[in-house]
Amino acid sequence: GNSVTQMEGPVTLSEEAFLTINCTYTATGYPSLFWYVQYPGEGLQLLLKATKADDKGSNKGFEATYRKETTSFHLEKGSVQVSDSAVYFCALNTGTASKLTFGTGTRLQVTL
């Protein structure tokens, strides 16, 4: 079956630090990959996506590259801000009603 593994949190960084959140997956077929972000008290919002190998998704300074050879989709940002504090979820789908499989989430806290 499909599965997504994310690095454990919480991750605590100072403002302007470099961020990496690791995500690896196992899947049958050719999945589409997503990063979602959840701010406190809210639902999940799409941050970025990639639908095929070597695609790079980007949004709001965040980037992730679909690496088929390493089955990874690591999230990066060059300079984090306090406003980036949230929980980040890696997810995949492989068709069949487009059911998403989520990782367990990584909480990011950015301090001044």
Added chain:
Amino acid sequence: NAGVTQTPKFQVLKTGQSMTLQCAQDMNHNSMYWYRQDPGMGLRLIYYSASEGTTDKGEVPNGYNVSRLNKREFSLRLESAAPSQTSVYFCASMTDFNQPQHFGDGTRLSIL
């Protein structure tokens, strides 16, 4: 500009009580989903509806039922609530494969 609307936002039940969580989307999406979010477990799919008139079980369907009332609305029912169903419930909708799912703000349900 509503997107996915969930009601209620908070609810406290006693063990054995029943209730229905409501979800409506105004984006003319074909597919709708119910997830539960528990600490350290990410989001897990309870039920989904790939199109109006169809529903299917997800990863954790026991103790729940759903109804796809029309294209807009997808409700989740707990017939006899149990403390293990204490969770945050999210509804989501999506139009096509490879497109992102859009989430509501969640219903926080506590069962005593």
